[in-house]
Amino acid sequence: MPLPTLLRLHVLLLSLGVALAVLSGCADPPVAADAQAGADGVEPDPREPDDLALKSGLSCHPRSASGYTAGARRAITVVDVDGRPVEINTAARFLEMQADAQAAGVSLYIVSGFRTMEEQQYLYGCYLSCNCNNCNLAASPGYSNHQSGLALDLNTSDWGVYDWLARHGADYGFHRTVPSEDWHWEYLDGGAPGAGLCESGGATGSTSHGDLAFVGLTPNGAYRNGLWLKVKGGAHHVRYFADDVFLGASEDRAGGFPVRVTVQYLGAKTFVAKGYDAEDTAVAETRVTLQVVAGETPKARLKFISPADGGSFAGGMWLKVDAPASAVRAVYSAGPYALGESGVADDHFAQRVDLTTSGWRVLQAVVYDRDDTELGRAYTVIDFDAPAATVKFENVTEGNAYGREVVLRAATTGPVAAVEFFADRWSLGKVATGNSHAVLRYTFQQGGRRVLRAVALGTRGESLGEDTVAVDIVP
Numbered sequence: 001m002p003l004p005t006l007l008r009l010h011v012l013l014l015s016l017g018v019a020l021a022v023l024s025g026c027a028d029p030p031v032a033a034d035a036q037a038g039a040d041g042v043e044p045d046p047r048e049p050d051d052l053a054l055k056s057g058l059s060c061h062p063r064s065a066s067g068y069t070a071g072a073r074r075a076i077t078v079v080d081v082d083g084r085p086v087e088i089n090t091a092a093r094f095l096e097m098q099a100d101a102q103a104a105g106v107s108l109y110i111v112s113g114f115r116t117m118e119e120q121q122y123l124y125g126c127y128l129s130c131n132c133n134n135c136n137l138a139a140s141p142g143y144s145n146h147q148s149g150l151a152l153d154l155n156t157s158d159w160g161v162y163d164w165l166a167r168h169g170a171d172y173g174f175h176r177t178v179p180s181e182d183w184h185w186e187y188l189d190g191g192a193p194g195a196g197l198c199e200s201g202g203a204t205g206s207t208s209h210g211d212l213a214f215v216g217l218t219p220n221g222a223y224r225n226g227l228w229l230k231v232k233g234g235a236h237h238v239r240y241f242a243d244d245v246f247l248g249a250s251e252d253r254a255g256g257f258p259v260r261v262t263v264q265y266l267g268a269k270t271f272v273a274k275g276y277d278a279e280d281t282a283v284a285e286t287r288v289t290l291q292v293v294a295g296e297t298p299k300a301r302l303k304f305i306s307p308a309d310g311g312s313f314a315g316g317m318w319l320k321v322d323a324p325a326s327a328v329r330a331v332y333s334a335g336p337y338a339l340g341e342s343g344v345a346d347d348h349f350a351q352r353v354d355l356t357t358s359g360w361r362v363l364q365a366v367v368y369d370r371d372d373t374e375l376g377r378a379y380t381v382i383d384f385d386a387p388a389a390t391v392k393f394e395n396v397t398e399g400n401a402y403g404r405e406v407v408l409r410a411a412t413t414g415p416v417a418a419v420e421f422f423a424d425r426w427s428l429g430k431v432a433t434g435n436s437h438a439v440l441r442y443t444f445q446q447g448g449r450r451v452l453r454a455v456a457l458g459t460r461g462e463s464l465g466e467d468t469v470a471v472d473i474v475p
């Protein structure tokens, strides 16, 4: 970083007196950092040593916050580590890592953790206007992994820290994801080690035993048939059982792992919820006995024909469900995400889907008859390995000159539904991919240098990657 930049930065820090969490505006995916030479973030850790001593470690004031993943809001739990707000599961893993680093003689601290929407909007505004935050790159609001709670900026400029992280970070699920920012690490291996972190006032990095509890159900209370089972607690996904019969499963943690069930026989029923970690290992269990009284007619428990429960899959797959003869429609979902629906009764309601998130996934099919009455539900829990999505400009190259009329052509691999093209910060348009290509014709009004960007979008509009080239437009 050149000296004038550093001076400007210090003036900024002093004059604003704003928390570093706000100012540490490093680039996060989907903004490509490596293509933006010199646009790296603030030097981490200008804190005073006294400040550090006061703020080190875990302080348990668990609270709910609005996290954002790929633009979608969801409730997350935040605690304070090293004086910074950090998502609870990220915090639990970080504390383990910090303790082991300390044992190896390396002092590891968090410089910036979870960011609120307001903070990200501020940083993004700075990036657009270049009036603040040193004009650093920032992901658009809702799309920074500092908002999902997964990203931490660490004190990698301190002695030994970066080397230790490079060797051991992955053992704790932390990965460096922004090429130009060696301080930006993300907890990508999933799981919910944060449950219980703050329960006995314990400031240990305990990863033990996500505990589960049913929500909204009073033991021995009477409930009409056709009831929602929901639990809260630390798990990646949850399966429900009654009398050892599998009822359903959910990966929708934010929604309380909701599953709607009907029972065949009324009366006292003991419902069991089992929580599993990201590796599908059982980590928690809870049960409640309810009196189920007359309500809906019992629904059939249906089965997926494809993909088979417990299997491993990669890439696109066909969903098929074994449905009764009166079925006319099957609707598929994965947790809160709709996967589409099929009316092809004579091929088991086959529906092609491209999942984009790796890990154990819970898929659900709800089957309806001609009157739109639900006939039953099917569940399958699979280990999914998402193919890498890439996008690359094919016909414009870094540093070359082009006329005002440019055909932008990008090649994609993996589950890319559309490509959005940008020139500097302006969107030129969004084009659906066909045959692994997206093409956009655009006429520039003025000449000059333009940074062209092609952003690969998944089926839910989430960013999967991008390519950037700087070119000259010659009128």
Ligand SMILES: [Zn+2]
Pocket (backbone or CB within 6 Å): 026, 027, 028, 146, 151, 152, 153, 183, 184, 185
């Ligand atoms: Zn960062």
